[in-house]
Amino acid sequence: MDQLEDDYDHPASLSATLSYCPTNVPGQGCDLDLFYTIPLGCDCSNLCSHPQSCSCQILDQPNYNDDGKYQHAFNQDIPIFECHESCGSGSGRTCSNRVVQKGPLKGLVIQAVPGKNLGLFTREHIEQGRFVCEYAGEVIGQVQAEARIRAQDHLGQDNYILKVVEHVEKEPVITLIDPTAIGNIGRYINHSCDPNLVMIPVRIGSMVPHVALFACRDIQAQEELNFHYGSRRDHPSNGCDLDLFYTIPLGCDCSNLCSHPQSCSCQILDQPNYNDDGKYQHAFNQDIPIFECHESCGSGSGRTCSNRVVQKGPLKGLVIQAVPGKNLGLFTREHIEQGRFVCEYAGEVIGQVQAEARIRAQDHLGQDNYILKVVEHVEKEPVITLIDPTAIGNIGRYINHSCDPNLVMIPVRIGSMVPHVALFACRDIQAQEELNFHYGSRRDPPSNGEILEHRTSCLCRTKSCSGFLPSLK
Template sequence: MSSSSLLPSGSKPSSSSSAVSTDVKSKERPKKRLKFSSREVLDLCWSRNEFVRFPDLLARQEAKLEAEGAVLDKENRMWAAEAYRAYVQEHENSEAEFRISNTVDFQPHPPLDFCWTNDYVSGISSISHGAHKPHGCDCDDDECDPETCSCIQKMKDLDPETWKEISTFPYDQNGNLNPEVPVNSVIWECNDLCGCSDMCRNRNVQFGRKYGVELFKTDNGRGWGLRTTEKIPARAFVLCYTGELLDGYGTVIKERGDMYDKVGQGYLLYIDAWHVKLETLYRPYNVQRKKMGQEPLPLNSDEIKRKAAIWHRQWKDPMLTVDATFWGNISRYINHSCEPNLTIYPVYFGPEAGYIIRPYLVFFSTRVIPKGEELTFSYSNDDREDDESQPGQAAGSSDLDEEDDAVEQSASQFPRSLSTKGFKGKAQRKKLETAEDDSELETIGAQKCLCGSKKCRGKFWM
């Protein structure tokens, strides 16, 4: 079978293929290994396994050619890349530019091994935990008044310490975060149930990506990455992380984590924020104290963290995990950096905003990002790993066992790392510090860092 069989009869690359670059500098072919498109991996997700799309058919054609030792010629590589780009643009909720570029090898595009979704895909019962009745504000103007809007008030209720001194919208007139909004704080946007129009300043992420990006093959072994095709302002919304919602403590996440370790890659991002604990543990604990005739404790105090954990020793975060392995969008290609230009905020919008434990994980720029710079965030989130104080544990104490230490985290930080292992306890962090070769790093679920930044730590959690 010749490589030309990939092209439909008589078809040529479309005129828009100028957005695809396929110049080749190296002809090295990647080594065969377990892939996300492998049958044993696909069997982990029935919805993906049963769903066949045009890209799946294209991927099968390419796999067959590879098995026969054929190499796609330039024309077919451009057509395949253009087909991938068209698939993204057809399904993405965005009019912004999207390109694909590979000047490293013959791979025309990233593996076609996931289904596109602009939302969360959920099939778990725990999603109802912490549910509130979805509501909208009663504002009847195009733009809400931050002093009276119930959506702004909801934001203050969820995170009173952060928002008590802020009396404006989270976004400025250009849709960027206001400077006074603290990093990683919760944001509650107006939604379809609100009386305001789409012109309201409290609507932003729900309209989708607005800055151009390019999917490109990195030249230092980090696989595919994402970079901007235009200048992005500081504190701007860039992308929303989507995928399957899974129970963070269930057997499914354990099975998938083990399989992803074999693949050598994963797309798990934990949903875990201070306001979730506030709503599901600290406030219920104060209600219990009132019933017992005791004074409620300050919600941001170390005392309530410690006593609430003792009161409900078996309590676990109703923690969900977003898995972008089988369902997701282009945010799954954002690589790690020890000096990232993106950070994550928990944002609520849309008809599912009533579920407190399932905010969207949204990437915002931490500074001005020049055109052509790669988009990155910290998988390990090492700034929080320097915090020694854990919920249910006073600073400097060590009465929690290692399992608790690996699960609990500082209530003032967000989010968990992009890792199947979650936040790391002291013992695990010590192992990372002392690990030297690849085998030691692999044993503890870490790997060498190739980010190349000035602040590179040399290794990070997978």
């Protein structure tokens, strides 16, 4: 293994202990067959610019545009394959479906970060969709990962092991990557609940995924790079109905950017879900199914489609701050207008039995409980979704309860029947104001959502405070 032979200046303290690998290598306990299972290559002769004829690209549009930028939605589970050495003569180094394998961007630099030790920064502007680098290291097994974590905890050392969960034909495919001793520059990238990079598993010449990090927005020169170590959207977990994740709503066939709900089958009411400025238009207190357009929709429903709001990600300017008596909370640096989408409440989607088991365990340990119960009423029958962001979640987990909230929870479906719990501003919100939503319901019945917990005193201190947080009991 080469000792730190790359284009970057690594800290001198690590030069004797860290071996450099440009991409993943097999480690203890991994499935070696995955490294030696070679995907069937294409036989293209046209540089693979047409996905209809390139068997390495399984969607209707190419994985990358002519400028090498990732073209698919960042929030969907789709297998991405790049062309490789077993492909036809047309798939050479200039093939448009070879991006990650060409290596990381230039201009990345490791710098000290107050309170975080080290971080990775960019000297140059990076455009949205651009590949930045991999998170590479040893691919190890579950038993080895648990042993390493115990040893690192005992020694007070940092843990860099990343768990990548993909869902193939409803079954989870788990890859564990440890860059502690053998890794690349990606190991220096810190976590953020509002990241500028997104993790996309990409396979190149084997069935082991390259954990490719792409810019999910434009990134300014001198900005620190970061990605979410968990998930920015709901993930299936123990006890959930996996069929909901793989049941795809029928897409529309619009050719007019879906601005007319009468002709867009994704919008079932007389007026569009969102106005021209992207603000939610329906009444906040009604139970109506909201569907956004998605990848199965017609050619008119592209990224500029007016019915794509939640999937574009959270607002900028959200910040986590300490709140006296409440630990942490989420605040906004900027004014937010009524109807504006703010962020999701995302995490693991679990079953009722698993939720009750987790609550008992958290109560026993005196830990906080973040499980949200979303109740929708479809044809008079309740549809229940349980979301736990405790271990895998997004920035929404920091939002506190209020009996007089400034956010309202709207279930929105995008490309599957699992709801995205979207939080919209139900009134104008001032800059520096704390964000909050009602964990239960502001009307009774039916409830729109409840945090599963015992009766706990409410600390919102509003005039309409009920005295307690919502409870199932």
